[in-house]
Amino acid sequence: MEDTLAGFLVLIQPEVLLYLMIGVVAGLFIGAMPGLNDNIAFAVFIPFAFSMDAANALALMVGVYCATAIGGAIPAIVLRVPGTASSLLSSVDGNAMARQGRASEAISVAISSSVFGGITSAIVLIFLAPLLAAFALRFGPVENFALGVLGLASVVGMMQGSVVKGVIAAAFGLLIATVGFHYGESRYTFGSFYLYQGVSLVPLLVGLFGVAAVLELVEEIVRDRRAGKSIGRFSESIKAVLPNKAMVVRLLPTWVRSSVIGNVIGVIPGAGALIAIYLSYDQAARSYARKLGREEGATKWGEGVPEGVAAPEAANNAVVASSMVPLLSLGIPGNSVSALFIAALEIQGLTPGPLLFQRSVDIAWMIILAFLAANILMGPVAYLMVKSMIRFVYSLPKSVLAAAIGFLCLTGAYAVESTILGVWTALLFGFVGYGFKKMGVPIAPVILAVILGERIESSLFNALQLSDGSWFVFVNPIAHPISAVLLAASLFFIVTPFIKKRRRDAAEDAQSVS
Amino acid sequence: MGFLRQADTYFGLVCLSAGAYLAYLGSGYSGRAGYFPFWLSVAIAVCGAVLVFQALLRPAPKWPDWVEIAPILLGAFPFAAVLSVWVVVLTMGGGYVLPALVCAVALLYIAGERGIVRIAMISALIVVTCYLMFAVVFNVNLPEIAYISDLIRPVRRLIH
Numbered sequence: 001m002e003d004t005l006a007g008f009l010v011l012i013q014p015e016v017l018l019y020l021m022i023g024v025v026a027g028l029f030i031g032a033m034p035g036l037n038d039n040i041a042f043a044v045f046i047p048f049a050f051s052m053d054a055a056n057a058l059a060l061m062v063g064v065y066c067a068t069a070i071g072g073a074i075p076a077i078v079l080r081v082p083g084t085a086s087s088l089l090s091s092v093d094g095n096a097m098a099r100q101g102r103a104s105e106a107i108s109v110a111i112s113s114s115v116f117g118g119i120t121s122a123i124v125l126i127f128l129a130p131l132l133a134a135f136a137l138r139f140g141p142v143e144n145f146a147l148g149v150l151g152l153a154s155v156v157g158m159m160q161g162s163v164v165k166g167v168i169a170a171a172f173g174l175l176i177a178t179v180g181f182h183y184g185e186s187r188y189t190f191g192s193f194y195l196y197q198g199v200s201l202v203p204l205l206v207g208l209f210g211v212a213a214v215l216e217l218v219e220e221i222v223r224d225r226r227a228g229k230s231i232g233r234f235s236e237s238i239k240a241v242l243p244n245k246a247m248v249v250r251l252l253p254t255w256v257r258s259s260v261i262g263n264v265i266g267v268i269p270g271a272g273a274l275i276a277i278y279l280s281y282d283q284a285a286r287s288y289a290r291k292l293g294r295e296e297g298a299t300k301w302g303e304g305v306p307e308g309v310a311a312p313e314a315a316n317n318a319v320v321a322s323s324m325v326p327l328l329s330l331g332i333p334g335n336s337v338s339a340l341f342i343a344a345l346e347i348q349g350l351t352p353g354p355l356l357f358q359r360s361v362d363i364a365w366m367i368i369l370a371f372l373a374a375n376i377l378m379g380p381v382a383y384l385m386v387k388s389m390i391r392f393v394y395s396l397p398k399s400v401l402a403a404a405i406g407f408l409c410l411t412g413a414y415a416v417e418s419t420i421l422g423v424w425t426a427l428l429f430g431f432v433g434y435g436f437k438k439m440g441v442p443i444a445p446v447i448l449a450v451i452l453g454e455r456i457e458s459s460l461f462n463a464l465q466l467s468d469g470s471w472f473v474f475v476n477p478i479a480h481p482i483s484a485v486l487l488a489a490s491l492f493f494i495v496t497p498f499i500k501k502r503r504r505d506a507a508e509d510a511q512s513v514s
Numbered sequence: 515m516g517f518l519r520q521a522d523t524y525f526g527l528v529c530l531s532a533g534a535y536l537a538y539l540g541s542g543y544s545g546r547a548g549y550f551p552f553w554l555s556v557a558i559a560v561c562g563a564v565l566v567f568q569a570l571l572r573p574a575p576k577w578p579d580w581v582e583i584a585p586i587l588l589g590a591f592p593f594a595a596v597l598s599v600w601v602v603v604l605t606m607g608g609g610y611v612l613p614a615l616v617c618a619v620a621l622l623y624i625a626g627e628r629g630i631v632r633i634a635m636i637s638a639l640i641v642v643t644c645y646l647m648f649a650v651v652f653n654v655n656l657p658e659i660a661y662i663s664d665l666i667r668p669v670r671r672l673i674h
Contacts, residue, residue, distance in 0.1 A: 048652065050652070051652040051653065051654070162565075164561050164564050164565055164568070165561075165565070167557065167561050168529055168558055168561045168562070168565075171554045171555075171557045171558045171561070172558065174550070174554050175536065175551065175554045175555065175558070178550050178551045178554070182547060183545070183546045183547035184544075184547060185543045185544060185547035185548070187540075187543055187547060187551055188536070188539065188551065211597070214593070215590040215593060215594055216590070218589040218590050218593045218624065218625050219585040219586055219589045219590045220585070221589060221625050221626050222584065222585040222588050222589030222590075222625075222626065223584075223585040223589075225626050226581070226584060226585070397626075397627070398625070399622055399625030399626045399627045400622070400625075400627070400636055400640070402593070402621070402625045403618055403621040403622050403625060403636075403637075403640055404640045404643075404644070406593070406597055406621060407614060407618065407640060407641065407644045408644060410597065410600075410601065411610075411644050411645075411648050411656070412648075414648075414654070414656065414657075415648050415652060415654040415656075418654065418655055420601075420604060420605050420657065423601050423604065423605075424601060424605075427597060427598060427601050430594075430597075431594060434590065434594070438521070438586075439521060439522070439525045441525075457550050460550075461546055461549075
């Protein structure tokens with residue numbers, strides 16, 4: 001209780017609250033801009049954290065993280081152009097509602113659902129993170145190694161597409177983590193003195209997320225221009241209205257179901273918001289078909305059903321805070337944005353994981369409570385700002401954004417260590433990230449592997465040293481049951497996609513034969 | 515020869531050769547230091563070989579047409595090239611603001627902006643905002659030619 005109070009006292013400082021508010025407002029606008037997302041926002045904001053007080057910087061990040069998910073729903077509903085990937089499904093029913101002249105209702109459902117999902121996940125974070133952190137302190141090198149492997153396996157296994165490419169991404173990230181002077185040798189430094197301390201995390205993240213995203217944005221601009229497409233002006237005046245009691249009662253089961261799905265998926269490292277969104281959308285569709293869809297004159301699913309907006313919005317915001325549970329308690333990022341959060345913590349000299357609750361307990365609790373505060377703030381701010389956000393979305397050309405983000409990313413990469421090597425790192429990894437995206441190689445395993453690489457390597461050697469070189473120590477169910485369970489779970493994550501693919505192929509073959 | 519039309523073939527070959535080279539370097543590190551780099555590089559090389567093998571088994575796709583490639587060749591590549599030129603000039607001591615202004619003009623043109631005055635004004639706005647935010651507000655010593663550094667020094671002193 002004392003720890004919670006210490007965090008609360010940090011949070012209620014006017015300056016910290018102001019930064020949280022700025023983060024919420026900025027996040028709403030960034031999310032509402034098609035082409036920008038929370039990853040880019042973080043890549044741009046992280047270098048700023050360098051010159052800010054820890055509490056202020058982290059409050060800003062929390063605000064941005066929470067609000068981008070809700071901002072993305074606005075263009076998804078109004079234009080059917082999702083502002084962020086997580087608002088992809090909201091565009092289906094949301095835009096159908098807008099075309100029926102119910103844009104205000106759709107936006108209201110999106111905002112209230114996001115706030116509901118966000119608050120539930122903040123509560124999960126409050127209760128789960130400290131408990132897991134206390135448990136994680138019992139981990140030795142054997143368990144730490146297994147935990148690192150689990151983090152990587154869950155990301156690689158849950159990736160859509162080729163598992164081989166996921167393994168390449170993870171191995172590439174682990175290799176980057178080996179660069180520098182370790183174990184008495186300089187590895188992959190190619191004689192450069194600058195690489196002795198390894199590859200800097202922040203410029204690397206800025207490159208992989210920021211610069212790569214800018215190149216994709218430019219590609220999209222040129223494609224749209226050549227196809228003669230342009231985002232049209234939107235003249236309808238939209239204001240968000242509070243949902244009435246009947247609507248709240250109707251949507252409550254969808255909110256609860258989607259929030260539970262979002263929270264469970266969010267806690268699993270690497271699972272990501274998209275899985276939660278698709279699962280909750282699917283569940284909402286089934287439930288709608290069972291209950292309301294059979295009524296005479298009922299709107300068809302996908303043609304303007306409020307549950308079709310409520311389910312993905314509640315789920316994507318439920319993932320936000322719950323994805324911080326493994327990060328704050330175990331030091332393992334739940335998704336790519338929380339991986340970027342690690343960089344923000346490291347800039348402030350803080351170590352994510354169980355030690356954060358020992359060494360900087362006030363900051364740890366401030367972050368947790370800030371998630372709750374941001375979600376509470378988000379609702380009224382979003383309701384008030386909808387009009388100006390819509391106007392803003394259509395006033396800023398993507399070309400200006402691309403150039404501005406490019407300069408911000410590279411200047412930010414320089415600012416972190418005041419060396420030109422940071423700029424080169426960001427540029428190089430920007431090209432690598434862009435190339436990986438073109439090749440269908442996922443970026444998330446690279447980031448996770450870079451962050452976990454040192455922990456995995458040192459834990460492996462320490463564990464082997466303690467066990468006189470015996471590998472059995474990792475799967476010994478009596479001496480190290482946690483490690484055995486974690487490695488079994490890792491195997492499950494890696495093998496499941498192969499089994500699913502085999503079943504799918506078999507089903508397709510059977511279908512083609514029949 | 516359908517596998518030659520697949521990007522996976524080339525990516526697999528890059529992984530195979532890079533993995534083999536890094537494994538060779540990793541094998542030169544003694545004891546504990548070499549263990550991780552060597553086996554990770556081997557994993558990359560093996561995965562690269564698997565990608566090439568998978569591409570061999572797949573039916574031949576069409577060559578990508580101009581509509582698919584044009585946004586990359588006319589958008590992303592020139593944009594990346596201009597950013598690289600700016601970083602090279604920055605590294606060689608050409609300063610921040612002036613090269614950034616020239617590059618911003620090129621970047622905006624590539625990204626589809628037209629009209630000399632409009633491009634010039636937006637470029638100036640982006641570069642000056644970026645420079646002032648980092649150099650003045652966040653007090654970062656950006657690499658800059660002496661004339662501009664002297665110009666903003668009083669402002670920095672005033673704020674910090």
